[in-house]
Amino acid sequence: SYELTQPLSVSVALGQTASITCGGDNIGRINVHWYQQKPGQAPVLVMYKDSNRPSGIPERFSGSNSGNTATLTIHRAQAGDEADYFCQVWDSSTVVFGGGTKVTVL
């Protein structure tokens, strides 16, 4: 089955840029979606189909996908961006999630 690999944690200084990667075999050929989850809350969609932001998601969030890596980038990181982030794809008739990345804003 298809596997998605995310770093366990990413740290970013307040106001700086954080990049969260999601690795998969030729992932650039399929669409990747991203979710933010804060403690005790349900996940929230922050990026769909690689680089599309749902309404209400700040422009500081951007996404890209090429080759073997998809990336969610948080520009000008804020304290409120501290959360777990999960990537997700649809492949071979099943939904696959990455293991999640904890983003810490210093």
Added chain:
Amino acid sequence: QVQLVQSGAEVKKPGAAVNVSCKSSGYPFTSHYIHWVRQVPGQGLEWMGVIYPRGGDTTYAQRFQGRVTMTRDTSSSTLYMEFSSLRSEDTAIYYCARGPSTGWYYFEDWGQGTPVTVSS
């Protein structure tokens, strides 16, 4: 606005079944797939399957085949997920999540989650 309101926490014994409900509102009920996703405490997300409310068609993740059943009641815009033969490792939060009207498999809106504890 779109709302998915799930039933409350459950405690079950091993071998039992649990039925989680998800009442939807704020959008055309039959136009969006509803998925079920679970999250074991402190771990990642795991997709269980999907139901298309218009006809009731379902697709289940292979690892849950035979234990999960997803249904819907169009008269009350409510979805149900029954999960049987519960084991301690099924202790998790169970979410319903709404897909887009295009039918793509990602999740625009989520219920608040239903904690299910399996313990003897």
